[in-house]
Amino acid sequence: MTALEIHGLSKTYGNGKIALQDVSLSVAKGSFYALLGPNGAGKSTLINILADTVRSGGGSVRLFGHDLFTDRSWCKRRMGVVPQEIAFDPFFTPREVLHFTSGLFGKKADDAWIDELFDRLELSQHTSKNTRQLSGGMRRRLLVAQALVHRPELVILDEPTAGVDVELRRRLWSFMRELNAKGTTILLTTHYLDEAEELCDQVAIINHGKLLTAQPMADLMRQVASSCLWLRYQQTIELSPADHEILAQYAPRTDAQGLYLQLGLQDDGQSTFHQAYQAAVDRFGPPLDAGVRKEDLEDVFLRLTARQVGEAK
Amino acid sequence: MKTSNLLGAQTLFKREVRRFLKVNMQTIVTPALTAILYLLVFRYALGDRQVPGIGIDYFTFLVPGLAMMAMLQNAFANTSSSMIMGKVMGMQIYLLMAPLSAMEVVAAFLLAAVVRAVVVAVVFLLVLVPFVDLTIIHPWLIILYGVCGSLIMGGLGLLAGMWAKDFDNIAMVTNFIILPLTFLSGVFYSVSQLPELWQRVNYANPFFYLIDGFRYGFLGVGDTDPFASVGIVLLTVALVFASCWYLWRIGWRMKD
Ligand SMILES: Nc1ncnc2c1ncn2[C@@H]1O[C@H](COP(=O)(O)OP(=O)(O)O)[C@@H](O)[C@H]1O
Numbered sequence: 001m002t003a004l005e006i007h008g009l010s011k012t013y014g015n016g017k018i019a020l021q022d023v024s025l026s027v028a029k030g031s032f033y034a035l036l037g038p039n040g041a042g043k044s045t046l047i048n049i050l051a052d053t054v055r056s057g058g059g060s061v062r063l064f065g066h067d068l069f070t071d072r073s074w075c076k077r078r079m080g081v082v083p084q085e086i087a088f089d090p091f092f093t094p095r096e097v098l099h100f101t102s103g104l105f106g107k108k109a110d111d112a113w114i115d116e117l118f119d120r121l122e123l124s125q126h127t128s129k130n131t132r133q134l135s136g137g138m139r140r141r142l143l144v145a146q147a148l149v150h151r152p153e154l155v156i157l158d159e160p161t162a163g164v165d166v167e168l169r170r171r172l173w174s175f176m177r178e179l180n181a182k183g184t185t186i187l188l189t190t191h192y193l194d195e196a197e198e199l200c201d202q203v204a205i206i207n208h209g210k211l212l213t214a215q216p217m218a219d220l221m222r223q224v225a226s227s228c229l230w231l232r233y234q235q236t237i238e239l240s241p242a243d244h245e246i247l248a249q250y251a252p253r254t255d256a257q258g259l260y261l262q263l264g265l266q267d268d269g270q271s272t273f274h275q276a277y278q279a280a281v282d283r284f285g286p287p288l289d290a291g292v293r294k295e296d297l298e299d300v301f302l303r304l305t306a307r308q309v310g311e312a313k
Numbered sequence: 314m315k316t317s318n319l320l321g322a323q324t325l326f327k328r329e330v331r332r333f334l335k336v337n338m339q340t341i342v343t344p345a346l347t348a349i350l351y352l353l354v355f356r357y358a359l360g361d362r363q364v365p366g367i368g369i370d371y372f373t374f375l376v377p378g379l380a381m382m383a384m385l386q387n388a389f390a391n392t393s394s395s396m397i398m399g400k401v402m403g404m405q406i407y408l409l410m411a412p413l414s415a416m417e418v419v420a421a422f423l424l425a426a427v428v429r430a431v432v433v434a435v436v437f438l439l440v441l442v443p444f445v446d447l448t449i450i451h452p453w454l455i456i457l458y459g460v461c462g463s464l465i466m467g468g469l470g471l472l473a474g475m476w477a478k479d480f481d482n483i484a485m486v487t488n489f490i491i492l493p494l495t496f497l498s499g500v501f502y503s504v505s506q507l508p509e510l511w512q513r514v515n516y517a518n519p520f521f522y523l524i525d526g527f528r529y530g531f532l533g534v535g536d537t538d539p540f541a542s543v544g545i546v547l548l549t550v551a552l553v554f555a556s557c558w559y560l561w562r563i564g565w566r567m568k569d
C-alpha cells in the first residue's frame with residue numbers, strides 16, 4: 001500500500017504566485033523519501049497543503065488509502081509534520097507543550113514516550129524550562145518531538161536540520177532511521193543533499209512548482225558521472241542548442257557568470273577526459289584553467305534543476 | 314469512523330484556561346483591581362447620591378455594571394490575545410494541523426473565555442462583598458446575561474484575532490471599538506439621565522442591553538426590559554458562534 005499518493009496537486013497563491021503545478025508523486029509505505037528542490041521550488045507549499053495549513057488549489061491526495069480532503073480527521077491522526085518555520089508557545093514548558101500536542105491529536109499523553117522523545121532529541125535537560133529560554137536549535141527539536149508525540153505513521157519533516165549543528169543532525173537522523181526501520185514512513189525536505197543521499201531510498205525533485213523527476217535514489221545516483229571536468233574561460237560561454245547537442249554525452253552546463261564550463265565524465269570508456277577536453281576546446285577554444293573533480297548528488301540536482309553551478313568546488 | 318475529538322477540544326480548553334491562569338496578575342488581578350478603582354473614584358466623586366429615576370444609590374448601581382464590563386472586556390481579551398499570540402509565534406498552525414473540527418475549536422475557545430470572564434467577575438464581587446449590600450433578585454438573568462455576554466465577546470475576540478495580523482491590529486480594535494462601546498453602555502449612568510440624542514445612541518449600542526440585563530438581575534430595575542431582550546441576546550450568541558464556526562472552517566485569514 002502507498003502511504004501517500006499525490007495526484008495533480010496545484011497551488012496558486014492569492015498574489016498570483018504559482019507555487020505548484022500538477023505535481024504527482026507516490027510514497028510507498030515504509031520508505032524514506034526525499035523531496036528536493038531549490039529555494040522557492042514549492043516544497044513547503046506541498047507539505048503545508050498536506051498539513052492543512054495552506055489550501056489546496058486542485059488535485060487529490062490519498063493517505064494510506066484515505067482521501068485527505070474528505071477524511072481529514074482520520075488522516076491528521078496518522079500524520080506528524082515538522083514545519084519549516086520555528087514556532088513556540090511562550091507560556092509553556094516543553095513537557096506541557098508535548099502534553100497539549102498529544103491531547104490535540106486525541107491521544108492521552110504517554111509520558112514514557114515523551115521521555116524517550118526528550119532523550120533522543122537531547123532535550124532532557126530542558127523539559128521544565130520555559131520554551132522562551134530554549135535556543136533556536138532546541139526549539140526546532142521540540143517541533144520534531146511535537147510531530148512525533150502522537151506516534152504518526154507518516155512523518156513529514158520540512159528542513160528539520162536547518163540551524164542544527166552537525167552532531168545533533170547526526171543523532172536526529174539516526175533516530176529517524178530507527179523509526180523508519182520500525183515501519184514509519186518518512187518524507188523530508190533538506191538543503192543538505194548529502195543527508196538525502198545517505199538516508200533516503202526514494203527521491204523526488206521539484207523546481208518552479210513542477211516535478212522534474214521521482215525515482216529510487218539508487219537510480220538517480222547512477223546518473224552521477226564518476227567525475228566532472230571543469231574549464232575556466234576568460235570570456236563568458238553561452239551554451240547554444242547546438243552546443244548541447246554536440247556535447248550531450250557530457251551533460252554540459254555553465255556557472256551563473258558563464259565563466260566555468262562543466263562536463264560530466266562517465267566511467268564507461270565512452271567519454272574520456274581527453275575527448276571531453278578536446279570537444280570543449282573545439283567549441284570554445286583553450287581555457288585559462290581546467291581540472292577534474294568527483295561528482296555527487298548535487299551535480300545531478302543542479303543539472304536537473306537547470307540551475308547553474310557556482311565556482312567549481 | 315471516529316471523527317469527533319472530544320479529548321482534543323478538552324485539551325484546547327484546558328490550555329486556554331491555563332494560559333490565563335499562568336499570567337493571572339495580568340488577566341485576573343489587574344482587571345478586577347481596575348474595576349475596583351473605578352468604583353472608588355466614582356464613590357468619592359458622587360458621594361451618597363442616588364441614581365435618578367431608579368432610586369438606588371450610586372455605589373450599588375455601579376457594582377454589577379462594572380462586573381459585567383470587566384467580563385465583556387476580559388472575554389474579548391482572552392480569545393483575541395491567544396489568537397494573535399498564536400499567529401505571531403507561529404503556534405496557530407498546530408490548531409490547523411490537529412484533527413479538530415471548527416466546532417470543537419470554537420467551543421473550546423469560547424468556553425475558556427467564559428471561564429476567564431466569570432473568574433474576573435467573581436474576584437471583583439468577592440472583594441466588594443463586605444462593602445456593598447448587593448441584592449440578587451433574578452439569579453437566572455445574571456447567569457444568562459453573564460454567560461451570553463461572555464460568549465458574544467469571546468466570539469468577537471476570536472474573530473478579531475483571526476482578522477488581525479499583529480498585536481497593533483488587536484490593540485486598535487480593543488481601544489477604538491471595544492473600550493468605547495463597553496464604557497458608553499450605561500455602566501456609569503442610567504440612560505434616563507441623558508439628553509435625548511445620547512439616549513438614542515445608547516439604545517443602538519448592543520453592549521447596553523447586555524450590561525443593563527445583567528444589572529437588572531441584581532437590582533431588579535433597569536432601563537430596558539431584560540426579559541424582552543433575551544431572545545435577541547440568544548440570537549446574537551448563535552450568530553457570533555456561527556460566524557466563528559464558518560470562518561474557522563474556511564481558515565479565514567489563516568490559510569493562504
Ligand atoms: N503565503 C504565500 N503567499 C504568496 N506566495 C508564497 C507564499 N508562500 C510561499 N510563496 C511562494 O511560493 C513559492 C514556493 O514557496 P515554498 O513552497 O515555500 O518553496 P520551498 O519550500 O521549496 O522553498 C515561492 O516563490 C514563494 O515565494
Ligand SMILES: [Mg+2]
Nearest residue numbers: 043044045084
Ligand atoms: Mg520551504
